Amino acid sequence: MSIILNGNNVDHQEGVNTVEQLLSHYHLENRIVVVEVNKEIVMKENYKTMSLSHGDVVEIIHFVGGG
Amino acid sequence: MLKIADRTFRSRLLLGTGKYPSFDIQKKAVEVSEAEILTFAVRRMNIFSEEQPNFLEQLDLSKYTLLPNTAGAKTAEEAVRIAKLAKASGLCDMIKVEIIGDDRTLLPDPVETLKASEMLLEKGFIVLPYTSDDVVLARRLEELGVHAVMPGASPIGSGKGIINPLNLKFIIEQSSIPVIIDAGIGSPKDVAFAMELGADGVLLNTAVSGAKDPVKMAQAMKLAIEAGRLGFEAGRIEEKEYAVASSPTTGMVTS
Numbered sequence: 001m002s003i004i005l006n007g008n009n010v011d012h013q014e015g016v017n018t019v020e021q022l023l024s025h026y027h028l029e030n031r032i033v034v035v036e037v038n039k040e041i042v043m044k045e046n047y048k049t050m051s052l053s054h055g056d057v058v059e060i061i062h063f064v065g066g067g
Numbered sequence: 068m069l070k071i072a073d074r075t076f077r078s079r080l081l082l083g084t085g086k087y088p089s090f091d092i093q094k095k096a097v098e099v100s101e102a103e104i105l106t107f108a109v110r111r112m113n114i115f116s117e118e119q120p121n122f123l124e125q126l127d128l129s130k131y132t133l134l135p136n137t138a139g140a141k142t143a144e145e146a147v148r149i150a151k152l153a154k155a156s157g158l159c160d161m162i163k164v165e166i167i168g169d170d171r172t173l174l175p176d177p178v179e180t181l182k183a184s185e186m187l188l189e190k191g192f193i194v195l196p197y198t199s200d201d202v203v204l205a206r207r208l209e210e211l212g213v214h215a216v217m218p219g220a221s222p223i224g225s226g227k228g229i230i231n232p233l234n235l236k237f238i239i240e241q242s243s244i245p246v247i248i249d250a251g252i253g254s255p256k257d258v259a260f261a262m263e264l265g266a267d268g269v270l271l272n273t274a275v276s277g278a279k280d281p282v283k284m285a286q287a288m289k290l291a292i293e294a295g296r297l298g299f300e301a302g303r304i305e306e307k308e309y310a311v312a313s314s315p316t317t318g319m320v321t322s
Binding site: 005006007008026028031032033034036039041043044059060061062063064065066067 | 083084085086087093106107108109110111112114115121122123124133135136138148151152153155156157158223224250270271272273
């Protein structure tokens with residue numbers, strides 16, 4: 001299954017079917033992030049149930065230094 | 068005390084978190100500044116490259132109020148999207164509306180700023196718009212119900228200080244919400260000046276992060292905030308055209 005993740009086309013092997021699995025694939029489960037799928041924010045409580053489909057546009061966002 | 072919406076803060080200094088030479092220096096500068104409100108930007112995570120430390124994740128979040136900005140947005144819709152992403156972190160409900168309308172001067176787009184502020188207020192955000200020093204715009208924003216207005220002193224990162232004190236004074240006089248002078252601050256004298264004008268606070272970043280010694284400058288800014296505020300509260304003397312002697316003019320020791 002391929003998705004567009006932070007602007008990059010990426011292919012994932014089996015086992016990356018939900019937002020929760022995607023975050024753990026990139027070792028982000030304990031980081032402060034916000035996830036958006038097809039421009040809709042996914043709330044934390046839905047990470048487990050929110051499944052990803054081929055072609056989804058996913059953004060993983062965080063806070064950086066700024067003024 | 069600085070009061071924004073239902074929150075009160077001891078410090079009137081709001082500090083940006085961009086462009087410090089190192090995390091260590093940044094941590095010390097933040098600590099020394101005694102700022103309680105820190106600004107951040109919202110960005111895509113760099114998930115494909117080597118892990119970089121994240122400043123926010125190293126902070127004791129119980130001690131600070133996060134003020135994410137919408138920098139990068141050019142329209143009200145983009146600003147609202149960024150604000151919603153920031154709020155979804157569960158760490159903040161305050162937002163600095165920052166919609167740049169001109170790439171060279173980084174001056175804000177007043178029309179989009181007004182529009183975004185209205186949309187964000189409807190969604191229940193605590194809204195602090197970064198605006199130009201336009202007096203009528205500041206009033207229109209207050210009428211919408213924003214929780215503070217943040218007029219710029221001069222262009223972002225320019226360090227030119229306060230270039231239109233008259234407009235800032237007009238905004239301060241007419242406002243019943245906090246007025247926070249944001250952007251363009253260069254040195255402690257600008258901060259003291261802003262506070263003497265009667266500003267409720269100052270938001271700055273580069274003036275500290277870009278200083279030769281950011282930690283020392285953070286302390287200088289803290290003191291300038293306090294000195295300026297005390298000076299404002301104390302009520303300065305009237306300016307006069309000619310000298311007025313401070314020493315008694317009688318009982319002179321003369322021949």
